[in-house]
Amino acid sequence: MADLALGLLSELQCHGVRWQGDGGLARKGGAGPSDHKALSLGEHTAMVPMLNLASQASPYSAVPDARGEQAVIFRDGQALGQVRLPGVPSFYGLSTADGTPYWKIATLHSRDVLATTVLQHCIRMNDASSACQFCAIGQSLEAGKTIARKRPAQLAEVAEAAVRLDGVKHMVMTTGTPNTPDRGAAILCESAAAVTARVALPIQAQCEPPDSDAWFGRLKAAGVVSLGMHLEAVSEAVRARIMPGKAQVPLARYFSAFEAAVKVFGHGQVSTYILAGLGDSGDAIAQMSERLAAMGVYPFVVPFVPIDGTPLASHPKPSSAFMQALYPRIGQSLRRHGLRAADVHAGCAKCGACSALRQHE
Ligand code: SF4
Known part of the structure; x- marks a missing residue:
């Protein structure tokens, strides 16, 4: 066939x-x-x-x-x-000395990306009035499929094995947001430093904008080569409805952080994840993507997927027609401002597996 x-x-x-x-x-x-x-x-x-x-x-x-x-x-x-169907990676068969399976520390995304959520907990996750309604960060922990805190030495051990045994090419390090002003940047720094000291692996870190732009230089010094700060929704009304806690971080702070981060990581090495289908119009997403791309920020637009067990489990998905009309508009912005997934050193925009945007670059 x-x-x-x-x-x-x-x-x-x-x-x-x-x-x-x-x-x-x-x-x-x-x-x-x-x-x-x-x-x-x-x-x-x-x-x-x-x-x-x-x-x-x-x-x-x-x-x-x-x-x-x-x-x-x-x-x-x-x-x-x-x-x-990609096979089960070899590193999934290994465990740390304390008996933690490697797959509970980091998982394979797509076919060559190692992904981990360093802190499987978020300040907002247990409060329905502030939690992001699409997020399932607590579910895999409850199901015993991951551990709450991945230690730097554990991440380094798993990353080394994933590169050696399975040819992993880059790594995504995300985190739930802790109750600290750095918004998780500090634990991403120590995690990235441990991994890059052990194995040559380009890392994308993902966090909310931290309190100080000085964190961007620290992340880079720790070995992070690309940074994701994820808007998810782009208009104020949708932000307030879908992610009431995170919407307290004003868009103006995202933009000042994007500007500062591009100066540190370079044109196209900063990205943001935008979930199409949460209520933002195609125009709103396209206009935001153009603004981001003009700054050198890659707008990684993906179709929203309703996750079981979340408040949005029954929320409608975006139609295929909506996405097919949207992707070429984002693609025009990417071309206009010289952004290409292939030029990104690490992370979701480079991987591209959650979106069909790559076909429209
Ligand atoms: S695009 Fe990001 S979240 Fe999706 S599979 Fe690739 S690394 Fe994972």
Whole structure:
């Protein structure tokens, strides 16, 4: 059977796919792309939502072969093409001396990205009046699939193994936001320093804008090469509704932080994650993306995926038509300001697996 057409990956990311096998190598809960599986087409790998309830109404389904190496994608019962399923990485079979499995410390995203949430706790997560409604950071901890705090030495040990055994090319270090003015920058610094002292691995750190721009220089000195500060929503009304706590950090602070961070990390090495489908109009996202790109900030626009167990589990997904109209507009801004995923040293914009934006650069 022929491979699935690449253009259909965007469709699959918006609708989700009904998975007709066991869980296999998938992410359930946590920060980042939860309830997803990785699907590969040639050189391209995409994270596609499959395990959440919202995907169970999708017209698309995936039937894996007996070895779990490939799957055939169907629409309304008609076979459309096949995809490859990345195998379980070798480092998942190892544990630290204290018996913690490596996969509880960091996981493989897409096919060559090592990802970790250094602090699996956030000041806002237990208060419904302030928590980000799309976030599932507490779920994987409750399910025993991760540990609350990944120590620098643990991260260094896992990163070394993931590079040596599985050819991991870059690393994403995100964190829940602690109750400190640095917003997690300090633990990202010590974590990045430990990893880069052990293995050559480009790291993207992700945090809220810290209290002082001096943290950007400290992060760089610790070995961080790219920085993500994630807006998620772009208009004030949507920010206040979807992420009431984080919306207390004014957009003006994000912009001053972006400006300062670009001076430290360079044009295109600072990025932000924007979730399309939370209520922002296409115009609002396109205008914000143009403003960001003009500053040298890569606007990584992804379709919102409703995660089970979160307040937005039943929130509508963006339609495929909405995303197909939006991506080319973001692509124009990227080209106008000389931003390319391939030039990003590390992180989500480089990986690109949660979005079809790369096809429109
Ligand atoms: S784009 Fe970011 S969150 Fe998505 S799979 Fe890649 S590294 Fe993970």
